[in-house]
Amino acid sequence: MIKFSQVTCHLGEQEFNYELQLPLGQVVAVMGASGSGKSTLLNILAGFIQPTSTTGSIYIGDQRVDQLEPAHRPVTSLFQEHNLFAHMTVFENLALGIRTSLKLTPQEAVQVEAALDQVGLKGMGSRLPKQLSGGQRQRVALGRALVRRKPLLLLDEPFSALDPSLRQEMAALVRAISKQHNLSVLLVTHEPRDALELAETVVFISDGKVHWQGPSVDFISQKDSQIRAYLGQSC
Amino acid sequence: MSVTIPKIPGLASSALSNPIKTRWFWFSAMSFALILMPLIIAVVAFYSYIDQAQWTLYLNDAYTWRVVWFSWWQASLSTLASLATALLVARALTRRQQFFGRWLLLRCFSVALVVPSIIAVFGIILLHGKYGYVNQLWQWVGGQPHSYVYGLTGILLAHVFFNLPLAARIILQRLDAISAETWRMSSQLGMTSKELWWHIEWPHIKTVLPQVAALIFALCFTSFAIVMTLGGGPKATTIEVAIFQAIRFDFDMAKGVYLSLLQIVFCGGILWVGLRLGRPIDMFTSLETGPGNMRPDLKSAWGKVSDAIVLLLATLLVLLPLLAVIVAAINSAWSEVLLDMRLWRAAYNSLWVALSSAFLSLLMAWGLLLAQRHWRRRYKTAAIAVEWMGSAILVVPPLVLATGLFIGLSPYVNVFEINLYIVVLVNALMGLPYILRVLSVAYLQIGADYDRLCSSLDIKQWPRLRLIEWPILRKPIGLALALVAAMSAGDLGVVALFGSPDIQTLPLLMYQRFGSYQSDAAGVTGVVLLALCLLIFAILERVIGGPND
Structure with missing residues (x-):
């Protein structure tokens, strides 16, 4: 269970209040209009933004995480871009996930190679990010998430810079990997299709609060006016 | 018509x-x-x-070669000193985005870009001259006054006064431009301060450093007023000053022309190298408010102390000469x-x-x-x-x-x-x-x-x-x-x-x-x-x- 209770945060003029319980071992899509607080939810969970309230708490499984440093939380984040260091090879970018000093043992190097294989980049370890396509770069980032072996994957619109076909391919990869490694995934997305294809559960955020939560199959057919407005359907 | x-x-x-x-x-x-x-x-x-220039005479003139050598030497040292200090200052500034003095220091740095060189020189002499504040302090603790400001030391001090702010602003701009995602990723991966430097900051800065170095080198190589006033004699003279002396004091136009041509050749070379190193850099962006990025190395006590020391010294370096001039006016x-x-x-x-x-x-x-x-x-x-x-x-x-x-x-x-x-x-x-x-x-x-x-x-x-x-x-x-x-x-x-x-x-x-x-x-x-x-x-x-x- 991922549990947010009474988590409040102020950013500039905006106020966010999260009250949320999500099952582990699923792909959950976080949806909502721009600026509604989707990314903020993920940023708070990863520890990039500190909540302003002192009474709230965040649990991932049995572990309370809101007091932990980002590096000690059981999560890996994937952003839309800037996931890789441009001057490091693909191999080194992955190796950072194991040791930031880049000094790997032979076994760890084998792990990196295996992860490269899994994300479909076998033999590309010596390339630089600029020699890869946008889709391949996101695969590298996904590979790093694998070697980090954290149970929760936070994806912040990771496919929105990709072409539709690539997007589908990546979605399939994420699904396969999360099932195989029993990962929980929190996916911020604008695409209702992503939610339908990938996610079991949808969380709809509006105005800094969780407005609706339920199975993704129900999301599209919701009668709620805000959700319909978001999806571009008139009532 | x-x-x-x-x-x-x-x-x-x-x-x-x-x-x-x-x-x-x-x-x-x-x-x-x-x-x-x-x-x-x-x-x-x-x-x-x-035709009038006596080329062979000049070519064999030991004084001319000493001047040439000193021009290169002082410019190299000035560039090194400015860059090294600027790296320290820029890193401290990018780490301390909330630091109240960031605004003040960056303002001082902007001012330093337009302070007349004669003012800086005067301020530096008031501070470091034989009867300056530093020597007074030294005497007060029991030392003997030293005359150290005239010559290479003074020239370096003045060149750092002008070029540290310039270089620090350019480097800081590069550091501030590092994306928020990069910092977030580094904190999730748990990088140490040293790793942040080698994995993130250095790769970002190093592309711009050669150009900054070329710019500072060119400025120091052709610097005139500072060397004329602080050089203090034939031992510390640059080509630029030697041209002035040839024309104003020796009335030797041919020598002035010869030195001028020499200077043109050198500057052409420096400019050529500078252009080869990359596109000109933007140095006038406003930097007073930082992007407020979160980095994982802000909490260590040693980091806080060392940043505070670096920023304090940088502020003093720029502010004290100007204050000394103002005090001298009273x-x-x-x-x-x-x-x-x-x-x-x-x-x-x-x-x-x-x-x-x-x-x-x-x-x-x-x-x-x-x-x-x-x-x-x-x-x-x-x-x-x-x-x-x-x-x-x-x-x-x-x-x-x-x-x-x-x-x-x-x-x-x-x-x-x-x-x-x-x-x-x-x-x-x-x-x-x-x-x-x-x-x-x-x-x-x-x-x-x-x-x-x-x-x-x-x-x-x-x-x-x-x-x-x-x-x-x-x-x-x-x-x-x-x-x-x-x-x-x-x-x-x-x-x-x-x-x-x-x-x-x-x-x-x-x-x-x-x-x-x-x-x-x-x-x-x-x-x-x-x-x-x-x-x-x-x-x-x-x-x-x-x-x-």
């Missing part, structure tokens, strides 16, 4: 058939002439002396100095030089950019030639150009009578690379963004200037004018070569006063000069640039 069209590549018939396009061309042609004429006069003047001589008409005549001349240079420089830059924008698409070679014209001046440092004009014009006019005009011309040319650097990106962008829109809406000439160019460009124009004006007001290079007792400027007056040990009078003059420079800068930037958003 028959008009002959100069053969400029790219001036196609289509341009001529359109009266508007020819009008811009004449404006550009005028600025080409303004830029090229002084250079041509100088070259011709040098050429006429080539003395009994102030009423006498302020009532002296010579001061106000000099101030008037400086103001006049500053404003004329700035606007002339802007005129030149506008002409160049206009041609560049029109030719950019169809006549690439011509556009590149125009771009080169703007930086050609970097090959000919101010004193060399002034020497050329001095020699070239002396047979025809009394150069001491028209000295201020020459000073304006040379300063305008010196300011040109700065103006171009501030303006060109925005100006050429307007062409790329709005040329088609403007022609489809038939917005041209005056309405275009008023509605499109002015609102977009007034900020960079204000900054560019302010910079060139403040630099020209504080100039003590060209003025020294042409200076006569009749026509004074404030920097010259100040130099004479503290050269003749009237340090009270020099202090008051210094504060007036400092105030003038800062006021010119602030007023031009605000009035022309408009209010801040």
Whole structure:
């Protein structure tokens, strides 16, 4: 269970209040209009933004995480871009996930190679990010998430810079990997299709609060006016 | 009257058939002439002396080679010292985004960019001279006073005073540009401070360092006023100062020409290396508010202490010399100095030089950019030639150009009578690379963004200037004018070569006063000069640039 209770945060003029319980071992899509607080939810969970309230708490499984440093939380984040260091090879970018000093043992190097294989980049370890396509770069980032072996994957619109076909391919990869490694995934997305294809559960955020939560199959057919407005359907 | 069209590549018939396009061309042609004429006069003047120069004599002259060697040595050391300190300061500043002094320090750094060199020199002598504050402190704890400021030490101190702020701003800009995602990722991966440096910061900075180094090296290599005042003798003289001495003291024009040619060769080499290293860098971005990025290495106590020490030292380095000058002005001589008409005549001349240079420089830059924008698409070679014209001046440092004009014009006019005009011309040319650097990106962008829109809406000439160019460009124009004006007001290079007792400027007056040990009078003059420079800068930037958003 991922549990947010009474988590409040102020950013500039905006106020966010999260009250949320999500099952582990699923792909959950976080949806909502721009600026509604989707990314903020993920940023708070990863520890990039500190909540302003002192009474709230965040649990991932049995572990309370809101007091932990980002590096000690059981999560890996994937952003839309800037996931890789441009001057490091693909191999080194992955190796950072194991040791930031880049000094790997032979076994760890084998792990990196295996992860490269899994994300479909076998033999590309010596390339630089600029020699890869946008889709391949996101695969590298996904590979790093694998070697980090954290149970929760936070994806912040990771496919929105990709072409539709690539997007589908990546979605399939994420699904396969999360099932195989029993990962929980929190996916911020604008695409209702992503939610339908990938996610079991949808969380709809509006105005800094969780407005609706339920199975993704129900999301599209919701009668709620805000959700319909978001999806571009008139009532 | 028959008009002959100069053969400029790219001036196609289509341009001529359109009266508007020819009008811009004449404006550009005028600025080409303004830029090229002084250079041509100088070259011709040098050429006429080539036969007279006793090449073998100079080539075997140990003094000349010592001067050459010292020029390279001091510039290398100054560059190293400025860069090393700037790296420390920039890193501390990017780590302490919330630090209350960030704003103050960056303001000081901006001020340092326009402080006249003579002021900094005076401040450094007040601090580090034999009877300066540092020696007084040293004596107070029981030491013997040392005279260390004249020579290499003083030159280095002054060069770091000017170039640390410059380099730190450029490096900080690179560091602040690192994306928020990168910092988030690094904190999730749990990188240590050292790893942040090697994995993130260093790769970001290192691409820009060679260019910064080339820029600082060029500035230090051609620095004149600082070396003249702080060099303290033949042991610490650079080519730039040796040219001045050859002409003003030895009346040996041939030697001046020889040294000037040597200087042109060296500067050409430095510029060539600098251009090979990459595109020119933007150094005037506002940095007062940082991006507020979260990095994982902010909590260690050692980091906090070391950053505090670095930032405190940097603030003192820039602030103390200026404070020393201000303190020196508080003395009994102030009423006498302020009532002296010579001061106000000099101030008037400086103001006049500053404003004329700035606007002339802007005129030149506008002409160049206009041609560049029109030719950019169809006549690439011509556009590149125009771009080169703007930086050609970097090959000919101010004193060399002034020497050329001095020699070239002396047979025809009394150069001491028209000295201020020459000073304006040379300063305008010196300011040109700065103006171009501030303006060109925005100006050429307007062409790329709005040329088609403007022609489809038939917005041209005056309405275009008023509605499109002015609102977009007034900020960079204000900054560019302010910079060139403040630099020209504080100039003590060209003025020294042409200076006569009749026509004074404030920097010259100040130099004479503290050269003749009237340090009270020099202090008051210094504060007036400092105030003038800062006021010119602030007023031009605000009035022309408009209010801040």
